[in-house]
Amino acid sequence: MSLLHIHDPTAAPPIGIDLGTTHSIVAWVTPTGAPVAIRDCDGQALVPSVVAYLDDGSVLVGERAAALAVERPQDTIVSVKRLMGRGADDPEVRRAGTYRLAATEGPVVRLRVAPDRVVTPVEVSAEILRALRQRAVEELGAIGPAVVTVPAYFDEAQRQATKDAARLAGLDLLRLLHEPTAAALAYGLQHRVEGRFVVYDLGGGTFDVTVLELDDGIFTVRATGGDTHLGGDDMDRILGERLRALEPRLASDEPAVCRARLVAARRIKHALSDATEVQADIELPGGHRCTVHVRRDAFEADVEPLVARTLEATRRALSDAGLGPADIDGVILVGGATRTPIVRARVEALFGRPALADIDPDLVVAMGAAVQADLLAGGAREREDVLLLDVLPLSLGIETMGGLVERILPRNTTIPAAASQLFTTYADNQTGFELHVVQGERERAADCRSLARFTLRGIPPMPAGMARLEVRFEVDADGLLHVTAREQRTGIEQRVEVSPSYGLAEEEIERMLLDAYEHAERDVQVRRLEERRVEAARLLAAAGKALADDPGLLEPGEAELIEAAMTQLRQASEGNDPEAIARAMARLDEVSRPFATRRMDARIAAALRGRDVAAVERETASARGLEGHAAEGDGSEALLTGEQVRP
């Protein structure tokens, strides 16, 4: 790539941004083709992801904001990434932070900060992005478009929030990119023909593990896993407990002592990444000092359980991808906490191979984002075709009759993706379709996450089953979902974009998946039962209507026979045995078939007498409702509830 890589010197260089929970970084690709992080005048590439709001209305970002975190906890927002795309009632929002939540209208989280301001997580993130943008402009003069990274498990709402923040910060966003995919790009893995890679990312407060597959220059996320509350900060706390035991003056629970202990712990932890023992001089509140001595092996014994948890999650992600450690062609270490030697040693032991770790684990994601931005914005420049594909973390579908979910795009579908499905009406003269878009793996809509509801109106009254509603789901490269509903006979159409009304906790995805596994068997039964009930109700309605419409076509005793079969079916529908419902439907179908045939004949005879064709079609269709249910099992149609007009 480098040889062919000719920069147009007049074009402003594109940039890549790692918008991290603890730190954020901006990088670019130099004219020689090398990705590099942009540093401040002190040589610092890492910008703490901290925003402080001051009484005079000014805003600080980064190191200067972080310095205020203790003094002004409520006006200094840390780890805002955890709040992105989330609702005020989200457990993650209630769990995290020292901030003040403002009373909210609507589902978006708002924070109250000085001086009497209310800000959203999108606005706070935009401040961080703006600072990074500023840093890049100072270094490069002008900047081109940007690629911003997000975790592989981010859902639509979280991705949309990140896009909004980028726009608010004045960035020309090329696209969002998965953090693990960015790391793989920084290592140039796209140049290989194929392979399976694991990205192990242990940051300050989060652990993410991703299985990537490269095939024909295309990266696909095969599985993701991790722990959203596990990281280097936990090591600080664990080491802090050791310091407490070592030095009585560090044992107090006074806030100032706690802070001193944690600061010391982090410093010692970092030092232990290079040295096997550390003698640390610690400053205590009130100008006192003390000295502690910590050996690496003692620290390693303390954090061993934490490391074991990350390996556990790694094995789980591998098995989700249907792979074992031996199937992996490369392991990338990402995140500052992977500098801890025991972490690296354990990961390498698990995979039985050295890890890719020679790019700075703090910077590798931003550098990969820069590579991607450079490739995408390359324009006239020579570039390779690296297509980057990600997958949906959870299935997307819509609710159908009986509260069941019809999955349109299954989980782990590679994005961008599109799929459509046909639906029809459940009741006669339904003039609207109610569409309920849901996300999740469960069979019932009520057990899934609701993403959007909308109604397609204005459909002329038709008998049940006549309307042809095509519902199309498109997920774009940024993971945003566009839903189009179109009634094919009338061409009436409506589009919605799933907006980030509220977010989904990362644990939530995990919980939803576990839930689905746990309930899989029961869900299948529930689904079968509900489907049968819906079919039964439809058949009963059609039979009742036929009896009322054409009493003249009944043979003596036939009505009683049909009614008895209907009663049986009604009773079966109230029970919980799907097979019993199926048997009762077959019985009703059987006893009513001669009557249905006579009705059909009568309609055709009427048509031949020159009656209005549309009316005939309509009536024949409703006659078919009684006769034709056995042929309906083609699975391509599901029924939707909706608005109905009385004829």
Ligand code: ADP
């Ligand atoms: P995030 O992706 O969450 O923003 P980072 O990748 O910046 O987080 O990782 C931050 C964590 O890395 C912190 O817990 C920090 O203490 C830890 N860390 C940084 N340098 C070292 C080091 N030399 N040894 C051990 N841990 C380190």
Ligand code: MG
């Ligand atoms: Mg990170």
